[in-house]
Amino acid sequence: MTLADRWLLPDGIEEVLPPHAQQIEHLRRRLIDLMDGWGYDLVMPPVLEYLDSLLTGTGKDLDLRTFKVTDQLSGRLMGLSADTTPQVARIDAHSLAPEGIGRFCYCRTVFHTRARSLLASRTPTQIGAELFGMAGVEADVEVISLMLTLLRASKVANVHLDLGNVGVYRAIADQAAIAPEREAELFGLLKLKCASDIDAWAEANVADKAAADALKVLARLQGTVEQLTERFEQLIALVPATATELNHLLDVTRRVASRHPDVPTCLDLTELRGYQYHTGLVFAAYVPGYGDAIAQGGRYDETGKEFGRARPARGFSADLRVLARLGEFAPAAKPVVVAPEVEDPALWTLVQQLRDQGMRVITTRPQDSQQAQQALQFIDGQWQLVEVPTV
Ligand SMILES: N[C@@H](Cc1c[nH]c[nH+]1)C(=O)O
Numbered sequence: 001m002t003l004a005d006r007w008l009l010p011d012g013i014e015e016v017l018p019p020h021a022q023q024i025e026h027l028r029r030r031l032i033d034l035m036d037g038w039g040y041d042l043v044m045p046p047v048l049e050y051l052d053s054l055l056t057g058t059g060k061d062l063d064l065r066t067f068k069v070t071d072q073l074s075g076r077l078m079g080l081s082a083d084t085t086p087q088v089a090r091i092d093a094h095s096l097a098p099e100g101i102g103r104f105c106y107c108r109t110v111f112h113t114r115a116r117s118l119l120a121s122r123t124p125t126q127i128g129a130e131l132f133g134m135a136g137v138e139a140d141v142e143v144i145s146l147m148l149t150l151l152r153a154s155k156v157a158n159v160h161l162d163l164g165n166v167g168v169y170r171a172i173a174d175q176a177a178i179a180p181e182r183e184a185e186l187f188g189l190l191k192l193k194c195a196s197d198i199d200a201w202a203e204a205n206v207a208d209k210a211a212a213d214a215l216k217v218l219a220r221l222q223g224t225v226e227q228l229t230e231r232f233e234q235l236i237a238l239v240p241a242t243a244t245e246l247n248h249l250l251d252v253t254r255r256v257a258s259r260h261p262d263v264p265t266c267l268d269l270t271e272l273r274g275y276q277y278h279t280g281l282v283f284a285a286y287v288p289g290y291g292d293a294i295a296q297g298g299r300y301d302e303t304g305k306e307f308g309r310a311r312p313a314r315g316f317s318a319d320l321r322v323l324a325r326l327g328e329f330a331p332a333a334k335p336v337v338v339a340p341e342v343e344d345p346a347l348w349t350l351v352q353q354l355r356d357q358g359m360r361v362i363t364t365r366p367q368d369s370q371q372a373q374q375a376l377q378f379i380d381g382q383w384q385l386v387e388v389p390t391v
Contacts, residue, residue, distance in 0.1 A: 010122070011122075012112075012115045012120070012121055012122035012123075013121070013122050013123055014121060014123075016321070020324065022331070023324055023329070023330065023331060024125070024320060024321055024324045026329075026331035027154060027320065027323065027324050027327070027329050027331075028107050028125075028127070028320055030153055030329070031107070031127060031150050031153060031154070031320070031323075032105065032107060034149065034150060034153055035105040035129055035146065035150070036105075038103070038129075038142075038146055038149075039103050040103040040104060040105035040129050040146075041103060041104055041105070042104075042105055042106065042107075043088060043091055043104045043105070043106055044106065044108065045081065045084060045087035045088065045090075045091065045106070045108075046081070046087075047080060047081055047108070047109070047111075048069070048078050048079070048080055048081070049078060049079070049081070049087075050071075050076055050077070050078055050079075051066070051068060051076075051077045051078060051079040053090060053307075054066065054079045054081060054082075054086065054087070055079065055086070056086065056090075056303070056306040056307065059276025059277065060276070061276055062082055062083055062086075062276075062277075064113065064114070065082045065083075065112045065113055065114060065116075066079040066080065066081075066082045066111075066113065067079065067080040067082075067111050067113055068080075080110075080111040081108075081110050081111065082110050082111060082112055082113075083110060083126070083317070084106045084108065084110060084126050084128060084317065085128070085130060085277070085300070085303075085315060085317065086277065086303055088104050088106065088130045088315070089130070089132075089300070089303040089304050089307065089313060090307045091104065092104065092130070092132040092133075092304060092309070092311075092313070093304040093307035093308055093309035093311075094307045094308060094309070097309060098132075098133070100133060101131070101132065101133045101134050102130075102131070102132035102133055103129070103130075103131055103132075104129065104130050104132075105127075105128065105129040105130075106126070106127070106128060106129075107125065107126070107127040107128075107320060108125070108126060109123050109124070109125055109126070110123070110124055110126045111123055112124070116292075117291075117292045119290065119291065119292045120292065120319070120322075121319065121321065124319035124320075124321065124322075125319060125320040125321050126317050126318075126319065126320075127150075127317065127318055127319075127320040127323075128297070128315055128316050128317030128318060129143065129146055129147075129315055129316060130313065130314070130315030131143050131313070131314055131315060132304070132311055132312065132313050133311050133312060134312060135312040137248065137251045137252050137255060139312060139314055140248075140252045140281050140299065140314060141252055141255045141256055141259070143297060143314050143315060143316055144161070144252070144256050144283055144297075144316075145256070145259055145260070146316070147283075147285065147295050147297065147316040147318075148161070148256075148260050148263060148285070150295070150318070150323075151285055151294070151295060151318075151323070151327075153329070154323040154324070154326075154327035154329050155327040155328035155329045156287060156294065156323060156326050156327040156328075157287070157327075157328070158287050158288055159263055159285050159286070159287055159294075160263060160264040160265070160266065160285070160286055160287075161256065161260075161263050161264070161265045161266070161283060161284075161285055161286075162265075162266050162267075162268050162271060162283060162284045162285075162286065162293075163249060163252065163253055163256075163265065163266070163267050163268070163281065163282070163283045164249075164267065164268050164269050164270070164271035164272070164281070164282045164283070165245045165246070165248070165249045165269060165280055165281050165282065166272055166273065166278045166279060166280060166281075166282055166298070167242075167244075167245035167279060167280040167281075168218070168235070168242045168245045168246060168249075168269055169190070169218065169269070169272060170279070171239055171241035171242045171245065172211055172214045172215055172218060172239050172242065173186075174241070175208055175210070175211040175214070175239050175241065176202075176206040176208055176211035176212065176214075176215065177207075177208070177211075178205065178206070182205060185201065186198075186201060186205075186215075187272060189201055190218075190219070190270045190272055191270075191272065193219070193222070193270050194219075195216070195219040195220055198215060198216065198218075198219035199215075199216050199219065201215075202215040202216055210238040210239060211238070211239060213238050214235055214238040214239045214242070217231055217234050217235045217238065218235065218269055218270065219270060221235070221267065221268070221269035221270065222266070222267065222268045222269070222270065223266065223267060224265075224266060224267070225250060225253055225254070225267065228267055232246050232250070245280060245281075248280070248281065249267065249281060252281060253265055253267065271284065273296070273298060277300045277302070277303050278298040278299060278300050279299055279300055279301045279302055280298065280299035280301065281298055281299050281314070282296070282297070282298030282299070283296065283297060283298060283316070284296035284297075285318075287326060290322075290326060294318060294319075294322055294323065294326060295316055295317065295318035295323075296316060296317065296318075297314065297315050297316025297317060298314060298315075298316075299312070299313065299314040300313050300314065300315075301313055334358060334359060334360040335359050335360065335373055335374060336359075336360045336362065336371055336372045336373055336374070337354055337359050337360065337361045337362070337372060337373070337374045337375065337376060337385065338361075338362050338363075338364050338372040338374075338375045338376070338388075339351050339361055339362070339363050339364075339375070339376040340363070340364075340365070340376065340377075340378075341363055341364065341365065342378075344383075346382070346383055347376065347378075347383050350376065350383050351363070351376070354385075359374075361376075372388050373387070373388055374386065374387055374388060375388050
């Protein structure tokens, strides 16, 4: 290993330097405060815990994405958290188990063995919110509105929203009686959104004619509410069990559109989310020029059951560093003052006062003070704040 190799960071793992680190930290405070204003309590789940509880109720995707280590104390396998959502579900079901509605938010680093996409980090700073114990359209509208408000506060421009519903797929898959070992194939094809391949797969693998036709319709369910109304009706005629979730999707879409008329909204029923714990409505926000969702979430009513308490659950997550990079959020710059390196109690007191007032006071030699707008100087027997002439 050469000296240069020793300094190399692994692929997908990065350090954040000034001024970006401070910008991200300011954005974090802004967004946590914002979620606090919506009644969401901050939680800090452990970064490392037993694998069993970390992966309860989640799909293979999250398992593959989780770094595993052996605990020297218990000999059991532990995992580094790759997603905060199941941990917050555990907090809601078990650690806190609030009587009424539970609203929680978080912001911390999670770890991925493989990045989620070519653009993503392997150590994203996951920020998000989870809402428990509230069912119905209002709950989905609240969570989506909070996500869009966070994106606006991050000053991310031109956001558009995609909405889907995993429950619709599930209803069709149930009627089609797809063998579990074949389901991954279909999932893969839907992810690629290639309608002709899905048609061929349905013909070859699904005996129930209505369910096979429904899969073909599903493969083409991408567009606006107006464009898809007729196909929704076709789908309900083929698989009546899809009706509840499709109508729910339409309700949520209309309510979100009326609250956020500036955010273009599209439906995409082939969007099935990666971690496979979602059970109903799913959504994701995109911006032009970034080929990946910048925030995503959905409903996952089953996860709490694994921890002894099933109740309605939905939430969203984003990578704070992506929001800071794509958004225009800029914290107000603090005034910079330089103070000379002189040991004088009067100067020390004044420096502390100015720092308490929110100024950035740097003790330095005058010749090192290029970035300062003001300086403390000893004039007429006392320390005074003077403007530094800009050159
Ligand atoms: N944690 C999920 C998003 C989510 C939060 N809550 C529900 N879904 C993700 O990162 O994809």
